[in-house]
Amino acid sequence: SKPFIDDLINKFSETSLKKLEDLLTLGVSRIFQDRDYKVEIKVSEKRSSKCAELYLIDSGHSFLMRDSCVAGGILVVVGFLIQVFYVANLDVAKILFLDEALSNISTQYLDNFFGFVKELSTQIGLTVILITHDTRFLEYADRLYKVNNGVYSLEETPNSVGKTNV
Numbered sequence: 001s002k003p004f005i006d007d008l009i010n011k012f013s014e015t016s017l018k019k020l021e022d023l024l025t026l027g028v029s030r031i032f033q034d035r036d037y038k039v040e041i042k043v044s045e046k047r048s049s050k051c052a053e054l055y056l057i058d059s060g061h062s063f064l065m066r067d068s069c070v071a072g073g074i075l076v077v078v079g080f081l082i083q084v085f086y087v088a089n090l091d092v093a094k095i096l097f098l099d100e101a102l103s104n105i106s107t108q109y110l111d112n113f114f115g116f117v118k119e120l121s122t123q124i125g126l127t128v129i130l131i132t133h134d135t136r137f138l139e140y141a142d143r144l145y146k147v148n149n150g151v152y153s154l155e156e157t158p159n160s161v162g163k164t165n166v
Contacts, residue, residue, distance in 0.1 A: 017041050017052060020085050024054070027081045028074065031112045035059075039078065054078065072104035077113065088124045099131045107136055114140040 024039035038057040043050055054065040056074060063070050065078065080101070087094055105113055114137075120126060130137060138144060144155040 013043075013050070016089070017043065019089075020082065023085050024078055024081050027077060027116060028056075030116050031077055031109055032074070033112060037074070073106050073109065076102060076104045084120055084124075084126065087126065088120075094124055094126045095129065096126065097129045097131070100133070102130065102132070102137065103134050110136060110140070 021039055021041045024041075025037075028035075028037040028039055036059045040055045040057055040062070041052050042055060043052050045051070056063045056065055056070050056078075065075065080096075080098070083096055087096060102113075117128060121128065130141075138157060140159070141157045142159050144157045145152045146155055
């Protein structure tokens with residue numbers, strides 16, 4: 001039965017990795033619309049274990065994601081989408097807490113990023129809680145809580161005006 005189980009695990013892994021690769025490619029192509037980005041996941045054997053490495057494909061050129069030539073904003077987006085993938089595919093609450101996690105995303109891509117996040121959130125019932133000092137994100141918030149000396153207050157945002165917060 002071990003060969004059967006190993007085969008089952010390998011097929012499941014291949015299917016999951018393909019779905020993750022598709023989500024990552026969709027995300028980077030939608031967010032960075034001015035670029036020709038794709039993501040490829042390559043699986044190899046290292047020290048008798050399988051290893052998955054992520055590559056950014058930019059106009060036909062391939063870059064290992066952990067290389068320093070891949071911009072921080074791309075790494076942040078890819079990391080975020082990996083988290084979304086796992087939350088969406090596990091039997092857990094669909095909530096992501098992000099603490100100062102998005103500051104490397106260039107301002108020119110914020111509309112695309114948050115538009116894509118809103119679509120994903122609607123599709124899978126995801127709630128994203130972002131803790132940040134970066135005021136660039138305020139216009140994308142449905143709710144904004146400010147904390148001052150341990151006291152918090154609910155503030156209005158462009159997306160919350162006229163809405164009832166529960």
